[in-house]
Amino acid sequence: MYKKSVDLSLESVLVEIDENKKLMPSRNATVQPVALMRLGLFLPSLKRKGKDTENISIDASSELQSLELARAEGYTDIRITGPRLSMETDLKVWVGIILAFSKYGLNSSTIELPFSEFATFCGFSSKDKDKGLRTRLADSLIRLRSTTIKLASEKDRNGVVSGLxxxxxxxxxxxxxxxxxxxxxxELYQFDRQVLLQMFIIRQLANKGTAQALYTFIESLPERPIPLSFARIKRRLMLTSPNNQQNRVINKAID
Incomplete structure (x- = not known):
């Protein structure tokens, strides 16, 4: 039976880039596991929505099979399911969560901080900090809380469900x-490669969810990836519009 030898915290699993220096999240950059950025967890908002576009199901078996828990328990089916998470709001809130834990979560998996500070960590300005923002953040937390990561063995004989x-x-x-x-x-941070995303680029691409998603995707690729095809980009973006319209959206984002 798998058992962790030590309790993990975000600070304990961040990559060391030099002696006594780690890759740390800040107001200017966020540190993310490559798998979460590559798999299409955070996506552009859709102009046309329907019952088949509100939720996602991602087969993450190949990306996350190196997790210690997966290897120890023989889990071969790893799937991420939940509501569609937006680049425009949910990624910002997720970045804020990671920054908050990097500052306050050294010795605990539960942290407490002023709401105003958390909103700042998410990248919202002082003029945005009103009741409407509280509702927006609450809705985003619900979506993030509803996103699950299921690890299971063949035919679901045994498994575990966790989340973001x-x-x-x-x-x-x-x-x-x-x-x-x-x-x-x-643990995902511990066993997956970590990528440093520059927040000023994401801010410059505000209200351009497709361009933001492409940036996080490209940054998560190896130094010398195989040439990117439109088909692969479309799979990452999970667009639902007709094929020719998807091509226009991607070309516009690249420009």
């Missing part, structure tokens, strides 16, 4: 945000 976020709690009166991480996520 275990719990989120906010209190408007006391200006408090409380977050509890699923420690399985830190």
């Amino acid at each position: 976020l275990s719990r989120g709690k906010w209190d408007e009166k006391d200006d408090i945000m409380e977050l509890t991480a699923d420690e399985s996520l830190w």
